[in-house]
Structure formats: structure tokens, C-alpha cells
Amino acid sequence: xxxxxxxxxxxxxxxxxxxxxxxYLSENGFAVRTVPDAxxxxxxxxxxxxxxxxLDLMMPDEDGLSVCCRLRAAGVDTPIIMLTAKGDPxxxxxxxxxxxxxYLPKPFVPRELLARIAAIQRRRPVAAHLVTxxxxxxxxxxxxxxxxxxxxxxxxxxxxxxxxxVLLKVLLQHAGRPLSRAQIIDLAMGRDAEVTDRAVxxxxxxxxxxxxxxxxxxxxVKTVWGHGYVFAKAPE
Numbered sequence: 001x002x003x004x005x006x007x008x009x010x011x012x013x014x015x016x017x018x019x020x021x022x023x024y025l026s027e028n029g030f031a032v033r034t035v036p037d038a039x040x041x042x043x044x045x046x047x048x049x050x051x052x053x054x055l056d057l058m059m060p061d062e063d064g065l066s067v068c069c070r071l072r073a074a075g076v077d078t079p080i081i082m083l084t085a086k087g088d089p090x091x092x093x094x095x096x097x098x099x100x101x102x103y104l105p106k107p108f109v110p111r112e113l114l115a116r117i118a119a120i121q122r123r124r125p126v127a128a129h130l131v132t133x134x135x136x137x138x139x140x141x142x143x144x145x146x147x148x149x150x151x152x153x154x155x156x157x158x159x160x161x162x163x164x165x166v167l168l169k170v171l172l173q174h175a176g177r178p179l180s181r182a183q184i185i186d187l188a189m190g191r192d193a194e195v196t197d198r199a200v201x202x203x204x205x206x207x208x209x210x211x212x213x214x215x216x217x218x219x220x221v222k223t224v225w226g227h228g229y230v231f232a233k234a235p236e
Contacts, residue, residue: 008032009035010025010035012059038067045178056083081113
């Protein structure tokens with residue numbers, strides 16, 4: 001079976017650069033979307049999450065550093081590579097401090113970007129690979145048995161409804177990637193399910209009561225304001 005290509009989003013206000021990267025990365029096996037500004041990036045992420053973001057530092061309106069900082073503050077753990085035309089080392093330091101995974105100054109050889117992406121993939125494998133088949137997934141003191149549809153904490157069983165199990169599994173499969181309510185409905189209940197956004201919120205509240213030490217200040221399932229929810233930490 002053919003592996004699903006990793007999904008990349010390139011944020012750059014330079015149309016020529018966007019075109020170059022889309023062609024090159026697509027030819028090397030990635031599913032690539034490009035956007036010209038931060039608002040377009042937010043819309044793209046709302047439609048479908050990404051496995052890696054490539055952000056230009058120098059942008060009109062909201063720059064790449066600000067975007068990176070905002071995503072990390074919202075609990076988004078998607079790997080980020082920063083691109084910049086600046087040569088000042090302080091920009092690299094700021095980018096990494098803001099939560100970027102790597103930094104590449106312009107101009108660069110496209111093959112070097114490919115190598116940086118491969119290095120990040122080796123360090124941070126996609127969490128969905130851990131939530132397949134009928135094995136088990138661990139996060140903190142919890143263990144989710146996918147075959148038996150059972151959740152335990154320190155080997156003590158926690159009762160899950162079928163809908164709560166499926167919701168938790170979907171969030172784990174997309175750990176670190178924000179999902180909109182519409183995406184959660186599609187993934188957990190089916191595209192044709194007659195479920196409202198409010199029903200998703202209710203299910204999230206119930207799930208938090210089961211796995212969060214303090215549901216009002218969640219550690220695992222965080223709200224991404226204006227978007228939806230994200231499982232904030234990668235499973236083990």
C-alpha cells in the first residue's frame with residue numbers, strides 16, 4: 001500500500017518563491033499547499049491540518065515569527081521551518097526561541113530544504129503512525145487499547161462510551177495539529193453525520209473530565225480559539 005504523502009504548507013508573500021517550492025517539494029513526494037499571508041494560512045489549517053509548516057520571516061501584516069509564536073501559544077506542535085532573507089544570527093535565535101524547529105536563510109539550495117525536512121521527520125515522526133492497528137497508545141499515566149476500545153489510568157479502567165473512544169483516537173491520531181469542529185465531525189462521526197458544533201464541544205467537555213487533572217485548565221486537549229481543539233502532546 002502506498003504511504004500517504006506528508007502534507008506541507010508554505011507561507012511566503014513572494015509568488016515566485018511559492019511556485020518554486022511547490023514544484024520542487026511536490027516532485028519530491030510531498031502534498032504541498034502554498035499561501036501568501038497569515039490569514040490564508042489560518043484558513044488552510046482550518047480546512048486540513050499539516051504535517052509541517054514552512055514560514056517566511058519577513059511578511060507584511062503578521063510576520064513568520066509572530067505566526068510561529070501564536071501557533072505555539074495555542075498548543076500547536078506542528079514542526080516549523082523558518083525562512084528569512086536576513087543574515088543576522090539574532091533572527092535565528094529568535095525563531096528557535098519562538099518554537100521553530102529549524103531555520104534556513106535565503107537564498108538557499110532547494111535540496112538543503114529537503115534535507116532539513118527529512119531531519120525533522122526523523123526527529124519527530126508523525127503521531128498518526130503510533131495510532132493505527134489494534135495496539136495501544138500511551139500518554140502520561142494513560143493507556144488506550146485500540147483493539148479493545150479500553151482506556152486505563154495506572155492500570156485502572158476508565159469507562160469510555162464509543163463516541164468518547166473514537167473522539168480520543170482521532171485527537172491522538174492528529175496530536176499536535178489543530179482540528180476544527182467540522183474536521184472532528186468528519187473524522188470521528190462521518191461526513192454525513194447530523195452533529196452540531198455544540199455537540200462536539202459537549203463531547204470534549206466529557207472527555208476532559210475523564211483525562212484531565214483540571215478540566216478547566218487542560219493539559220492534553222486544548223482549545224485553539226477561533227478554530228477548534230488540539231491534542232497538545234505527542235503520544236508515546
